[in-house]
Amino acid sequence: MLKSLARYKHIVGYGLSLAALLVLLRWLELRFIIINNAFQVYAGAIAVIFTVLGVWLALRLSKPKINTVVIEKELYIEKEPVAATVTGDFAINHTALTKSGISPRELEVLRLIAAGHSNQEIADHLYVSLNTVKTHSSNLFLKLDVKRRTQAIEKAKRLSIIP
Amino acid sequence: MLKSLARYKHIVGYGLSLAALLVLLRWLELRFIIINNAFQVYAGAIAVIFTVLGVWLALRLSKPKINTVVIEKELYIEKEPVAATVTGDFAINHTALTKSGISPRELEVLRLIAAGHSNQEIADHLYVSLNTVKTHSSNLFLKLDVKRRTQAIEKAKRLSIIP
């Protein structure tokens, strides 16, 4: 806020108006001698006036609060060309599959991961231990070059390894 | 400008501070009798103080004129086209969306989850805290009636809430 202090115009104008007001006060002081107990009235008046000035100042100087129009892009560039496998309705991209080096068991795990199962559920489903599933998924992530199961799902679907 | 006067808090606080200052002045007046020619000094002080207050007030009350618009795009660039062109022709199932009661923000989180991002990454993308993302995703799981993010992805895709 108030970063646009480069606009000296307003500053100068403000200073001038302040000076003018002080002069006015001085004039008033000379004109009608300011009585002591009326001091609060003047103080209040000054307060109000300068508050308004402050508001005006702020509204003028504060840069038009345009709040960041953010455009986010996610570029996803395949590192290796996806060997075309013409498919009509739904079929696996065998080329991508073999090239990735994913074993049958790993593919099974991948499918179950994509289906939304936890590692424990997968272990139960495949009648293997939890650790085994972890090993498979770890190898899977290596072969798919991803870090998370959600990424694995996304990439595998994009490569048509899974529907 | 200053439309949001409903926020009485600030107004009240401002009024109180004004009152406090007047009291202070009164006290000063009693303490050291205010000399006539020192009046300008006090006036100046009041002016400065209330200018600052005014600026503060304006900055607090003035609301941004233009709303923030966050546009997210996901571009997939692949060297060779993969099987079916699923990307171009996707229609959101608005019925399922509204029926699920998923809020715009939650949908945003859902998209990023499906894109394979971690909660921290999502937080960074949306400029919110990790906890917020967790809250959103938790609510998301409730509304989708799932237990894991992978399930959420699967279900959301099945309901055509996300491509």
Added chain:
DNA sequence: CTGCAGCTCATACTTTGGGGTGATTTTAGG
């Protein structure tokens, strides 16, 4: 003016996921 929904954030805690390492056992192919 009130209430509610949506968004935000925090703190604390539990569960799950994932990395690293190493090891044993199948199983398929030369």
Added chain:
DNA sequence: CCTAAAATCACCCCAAAGTATGAGCTGCAG
């Protein structure tokens, strides 16, 4: 037969995900 890949499992450790709860703020509808 014999090796190499695949599959299986264990253990430890840390990071991430998820749960629960409470709370503040804002905008909007009633």
